[in-house]
Amino acid sequence: MALLGCGVVGSQVVRLLHEQADDLAARIGAPLELAGVAVRRLGRKRDGDVDPALLTTDAEGLVARDDIDIVVEVIGGIEPARTLILSALRGGKSVVTANKALLAEDGATVHGAAKLHGTDLYYEASVAGAIPLLRPLRESLAGDRVHRVLGIVNGTTNYILDKMDSTGASFVDALEEAQALGYAEADPTADVEGFDAAAKAAILAGLAFHSRVTAADVHREGITEITATDVASAKAMGYVIKLLAICARSDDGRSVGVRVHPAMIPRGHPLAGVREAYNAVFVEAESGGQLMFYGKGAGGAPTASAVLGDLVAVARNRLAGTHGPQESTYADLRVHPMGETVTRCHVSLDVDDKPGVLARVADMFAKQDVSIQTVRQEGRGLDAQLVLVTHRATDAALSATIEGLRELDIVRGVPSVMRVEGEDNTP
Amino acid sequence: MALLGCGVVGSQVVRLLHEQADDLAARIGAPLELAGVAVRRLGRKRDGDVDPALLTTDAEGLVARDDIDIVVEVIGGIEPARTLILSALRGGKSVVTANKALLAEDGATVHGAAKLHGTDLYYEASVAGAIPLLRPLRESLAGDRVHRVLGIVNGTTNYILDKMDSTGASFVDALEEAQALGYAEADPTADVEGFDAAAKAAILAGLAFHSRVTAADVHREGITEITATDVASAKAMGYVIKLLAICARSDDGRSVGVRVHPAMIPRGHPLAGVREAYNAVFVEAESGGQLMFYGKGAGGAPTASAVLGDLVAVARNRLAGTHGPQESTYADLRVHPMGETVTRCHVSLDVDDKPGVLARVADMFAKQDVSIQTVRQEGRGLDAQLVLVTHRATDAALSATIEGLRELDIVRGVPSVMRVEGEDNTP
Missing domain, CATH: 3.30.360.10 (Dihydrodipicolinate Reductase; domain 2)
Structure with missing residues (x-):
């Protein structure tokens, strides 16, 4: 296997590969051998016990080596990570990555390559560190x-x-x-x-x-x-x-x-x-x-834990001559814009303290079909403030309501608008 | 596939197999076909929509059928579940089970059969329902x-x-x-x-x-x-x-x-x-x-969710001509008896309210090398009670201390002894 990147996460991966070598071998059924570590600059001081003989600045050459069957990418960012991962997948190598940016920006390309070449792309470490999610x-x-x-x-x-x-x-x-x-x-x-x-x-x-x-x-x-x-x-x-x-x-x-x-x-x-x-x-x-x-x-060790879990899985798969589940996008659901999202809102308004103000404010919510759950007046006179929490409504209706409120002559300002979550279906 | 048992969990499995048939087929890459459901008695009223034509009381015959490649066991208990699971595994079929009793009592036999015949034994539903654990x-x-x-x-x-x-x-x-x-x-x-x-x-x-x-x-x-x-x-x-x-x-x-x-x-x-x-x-x-x-x-639907997750996994494995990780027992650690376990203890003692009582009680702890973290006297006279919380000690030392305390003439009774957990390394 090859490691691309040897920073906070990579150096922990190297440490754990050493410290837990026997356990990993027993769990996989064969030893994991670290054959090379690609870094940007040689000679930099690194945490952990990285054998200097394994270091190289030629990441592309390392990925292409015939004796490499698994590539772990912990460089992060889009390039050169994407090019290296694609090169590994095209060579039929399994890839373990912690690269959330790449997967979120261009997941289609990397997942597509894994599918096409029938190899593994695992990425547990890309979200929430060691938490299996x-x-x-x-x-x-x-x-x-x-x-x-x-x-x-x-x-x-x-x-x-x-x-x-x-x-x-x-x-x-x-x-x-x-x-x-x-x-x-x-x-x-x-x-x-x-x-x-x-x-x-x-x-x-x-x-x-x-x-x-x-x-x-x-x-x-x-x-x-x-x-x-x-x-x-x-x-x-x-x-x-x-x-x-x-x-x-x-x-x-x-x-x-x-x-x-x-x-x-x-x-x-x-x-x-x-x-x-x-x-x-x-x-x-x-x-x-x-x-x-x-x-x-987050953190080096928790993220490395997730990387190693994936490493054991892809290594087992290779030994069994198979691969894990590929990307599943069959449902192909539309991602709707924020305006269609249904949410609730908490709004504070600085208002004039005179009769009829609440009626005009309430009317502005009603115009957008937004119903009010609670309303409270705080302060009097120049300090008068209305604090409202709405029922569920689309974000578009909520935004339009806020816009309308800002334009009311009796509203001197809208110091705070924030969505409220976790009150419906609270576990 | 065959389902063994159609009670609280089984009937939910049948319902979800129907309701989510298209999603399951898309996720697996092939449809899941329920070919038979073994029950103890025919004609009983069941939740969900179980096709009566699928029901049979001949579980052994169902498991042996050539058109069955996956067996889901939700009968529970040791027998006949063990015999049926072993028969399925020996026939090279994959098994999904929720049977904690069998796995905890005789896991060696069923895991051994799965290993020997190179087939899957999945059991996520046996612990903590739908919680992936x-x-x-x-x-x-x-x-x-x-x-x-x-x-x-x-x-x-x-x-x-x-x-x-x-x-x-x-x-x-x-x-x-x-x-x-x-x-x-x-x-x-x-x-x-x-x-x-x-x-x-x-x-x-x-x-x-x-x-x-x-x-x-x-x-x-x-x-x-x-x-x-x-x-x-x-x-x-x-x-x-x-x-x-x-x-x-x-x-x-x-x-x-x-x-x-x-x-x-x-x-x-x-x-x-x-x-x-x-x-x-x-x-x-x-x-x-x-x-x-x-x-x-627990509960029918959450447990069925775990069963179906396993079902998708073993079905994918069969399509790929492989199987998941087998039981891993290489570390072979000794399970030590409770006496060697290190824990802490909360003890209430009814004591005589006179000088020297605390010294004699404390001495009993010291004899067993158990150190006291807190001690508090409550009540006076006949109602005097000492409430103690220890530092970490072996359960054997804590038990011996309690035995010793019971025998002290100044201790009228030991109304409560309970272990304390979660104060060290609290997350």
Whole structure:
């Protein structure tokens, strides 16, 4: 086997291949031999005990070697990872990858190559680290009908939101703390703008609904606009703000919505208790009911654990002369735009404190067929604020309502709009 | 395929085979055809839409038919299930079973037959219903080193203990409520005495530690002795009592302990929040860290979901001319007796209220090398009670300490002894 990339995850893979060599051999039925490690630069100091003789900068040459039958890709990003993976698959080699970006952006190409060449492409490590999630969706739930996948799949943003919730910190201060502790990168864009979670949501939706879903299909909002005030008022009302990835079948079952955005969830909901950088994902299946998977969603060792699990599987398959299940997209469900998604909304309005204001606000919701679940007035006079929570409505109707409210002369401002999740069908 | 048994689970399997026929065919690559259903008696009214023409009382004849390549066994119990499964495996047929009792009592025989005849034996439904747990242990964590599996794997006893905790009910009253709601059977022995959980613990331990573990290896205590007072005093101290299944590697890694018993866990522990008949299992792996799996652990539809997931897998394997991973017992770890298990203990003692009592009690702990973490005196005079919580010690030392305490003249009684779990390495 060959390893492409030897950073945080790769060096842990090398360490575990050494430390657990006997166990891995016993579980597979043959030893795993690491024949080469492709890196960008030689001579760099690396964690773990990577034999310098195995290192090469010629990744393409390594993948092409005749004595390589399994390729593990932990470089990340689109190129050169895609070219190397395709080259491996075309050569009939099995591939294990942790590359969520590639699978979410161009899964069709890599899955297509695996299918065409009858070889394995395993990628458990691409979503939620060591938490077994893709294999359960792909195999354990293969006899069930998944309705919804809802969860926290990005540890960095969960750490930031958890700190904001527990200490009252601002987004910027919480981000700095996360960076100091190594939970967030120097350029945190991929995490805080929701790109990482959106890639994972695309992968989960594709598996759950047997359809092809790409990152471009995912409605994405990050957490950079969340203020300490948002967090505090959510807290005061018994909610906590989490960045959720939600993949859900429409009510008629004919399309799916896939989205990543911050949402308020009740403090009693199991996802509200997911602290620090942990991940947790709910899967709601027709027969199986509510299932939850929880654990460390990132980090070198947990991700390496998932890589090694896949490595054992593809190695067993090779020995048996077979391969695992291929990509399943037969259902080919349409991914509907965010406007068609049915959700609920929490809105705070700064309003004039005079008779008739509530009637005019309520009328604006009624015009869009959005019904109001609760409304509360806070403050008096110049500080008057209306806090409303709606019943379920399409996101388009909710957005149109908010737009209309902004234009009302009695509304001085709309300081907070946030979706509410986890109150219906709460496990 | 043939179905053996058509009760609560079997009738749901039949229903789902009908309702999801197109999806199952697309996921497998070929339709699943139900060719026969073996039942004990014809003419009985059954849930779901079982075609009467498929019913037969000749299970052995059905299994032997040439047109049957997959056998699903949901009869339960040792015989005739074992004979039928062995007959199917010897005929080269794939078997899917939900039979925890058989696997825990005589797994060696059935796994041996599957290995010898190179065919599949899948049994996800035998533990924790629809919660994907066996496949993650067997495959996803195949590249990791599991240290401990700890969880709630019996919904009936969790329902009873949850009611006792939330309403203050006695064991008998809570059991009656569980029976009225269908959560407990008329003869609740298998659940309340821990036999069901012990069978599941044996299966989990075997998979987690790549060793052969049988039900007879499992230390088992039920919940029938738990009183409303036990529950109330646990509650007063911030604990909740749960029936736990615990499979853990010893500190030196050379043996494993497998046990089922009620234990006090802190209310902040994630397992403390598992309500009603839900199941939840923690897996602690060296690289993967703490993982939790949560969902409905029993019931017709959730169990049928697990059966169908396995059915898709074995059908795919047959089409590909291969089979999944066989039983893995290479590590062959010794299962140590309960006395060697390291745990902690909560003890209440009715004592004489006079000087020197605490010194004599403390001395009894010291004699067995058990150190005390906290001690508290409650009441005065004739009502004086000492409540102690120990540090970690072997169960043998803890038992010897309790025996010694009972014999002290200053100790009038030992109203409560219970193990404490979940305070070290709490996720």
